Amino acid sequence: MAQTTLTLNRTGDKMPIVGFGCWKVANEDAENTIYTAIKNGYRLIDGAADYGNEVEVGRGINKAIKEGIVKREEIFVTTKLWNTYHSKDNVRAAFDKQLKDLNLDYVDLYLIHFPVPLKNVPIETAYPPGWYQPGEDKVQLERSPLHELWPEFEKLVDAGLARNIGISNMNVQLIMDLLTYAKIKPSVLQIELHPYLQQSVLVKWVQEQDIQITAYSSFGPASFVPLGVDSAKKAAPLLQHDDISAIAKAHNKTPAQVLLRWSVQRGCAVIPKSSSEDRMVSNADVTSWSLPEDAMAKITQLDLNLRFNDPSGYGFNLPIFS
Ligand SMILES: NC(=O)c1ccc[n+]([C@@H]2O[C@H](COP(=O)([O-])OP(=O)(O)OC[C@H]3O[C@@H](n4cnc5c(N)ncnc54)[C@H](OP(=O)(O)O)[C@@H]3O)[C@@H](O)[C@H]2O)c1
Secondary structure, three states, rough: OOOOOOOOOOOEEEEEEEEOOOOOOOOHHHHHHHHHHHHHOOOOOOOOOOOOOOOHHHHHHHHHHOOOOOOOHHHHEEEOHHHHOOOOOOOHHHHHHHHHHHHOOEEEEEEOOOOOOEOOOOOOOOOOOOOOOOOOOOEEEEEHHHHHHHHHHHHHHOOOOOEEEEEEOOOOHHHHHHHOOOOOOOOOEEEEEEEEOOOHHHHHHHOOOEEEEEEEEOHHHHOOOOOOHHHHOOOOOOOOHHHHHHHOOOOOOOOHHHHHHHHHHHOOOEEEOOHHHHHHHHOOOOOOOOOOHHHHHHOOOOOOOOOOHHHHHHHOOOOOOO
């Protein structure tokens, strides 16, 4: 039978293996885009404070609930804590703001967006603040360790406000350390994952810890070219890659579906974003069929260890993946 969910540790919650990503969904479109995604069958919405559209994303979710398309418990809402709120004194206020913006009573999964503790910017001063202090053009760190941040996440679980908690953009070293003091183990690690950045050792080790993986930016450079990221501009587009196109043609699928299916078949969830209803629908159709082993093996050969979402690629002195 087709696998459509991943089971999360501790709660046993079934996380949909295909969700909808909210990054770069324009504020004026977000309510309708999210509503349309849910109407077309998406049951996981992946947002973040940093995307600056949680009010509108929340409106889309609530509209779908109000119209009876889904019940709250049938939709899995993920969001993420931004880097400027890592201090144990700032987590709860940041979370409360997000929950209020989303107009929900709880989230299904709350992630630490990046292991980068940036100097706090008060919510009233700028929201979401991005990477800099207002009026400045350099990143500034603050001394907010992960071992103090994680217990604040655990309190959100205890309070019934986050059903599951997890992490993003972390490597084995950090996760190994986190597991030495976590009372509640992370349920999910969200990472950049596509054929140019396969991270097979990380994926295998994390899955062995009973932590599920969500792959982001499944189409590789496509998402980063418009941001002017150098490595993405130089890379051959994955969606038009000869091997991906040939596999797609041979199986009567689109290249996007092949890229998404490749991750799903490795046991990882995917969260594609699209502004087009047709692409939304086809992106969701990746669980009822599979790629044969030779196609998976062909894609394995495309690994370049090439990352696009690296803060140092945006010009910040934050080489967190080194
Ligand atoms: N944790 C993190 O640090 C992190 C970082 C990045 C992303 N994410 C999450 O992951 C989600 C997905 O990643 P992403 O937004 O970087 O990239 P993505 O979903 O891999 O790609 C989005 C781009 O691909 C296009 N696209 C979508 N479906 C397509 C199709 N079937 N054929 C051709 N083009 C297609 C979209 O354009 P159209 O809209 O025009 O279709 C858009 O330009 C985000 O929305 C966000 O929720 C998390």
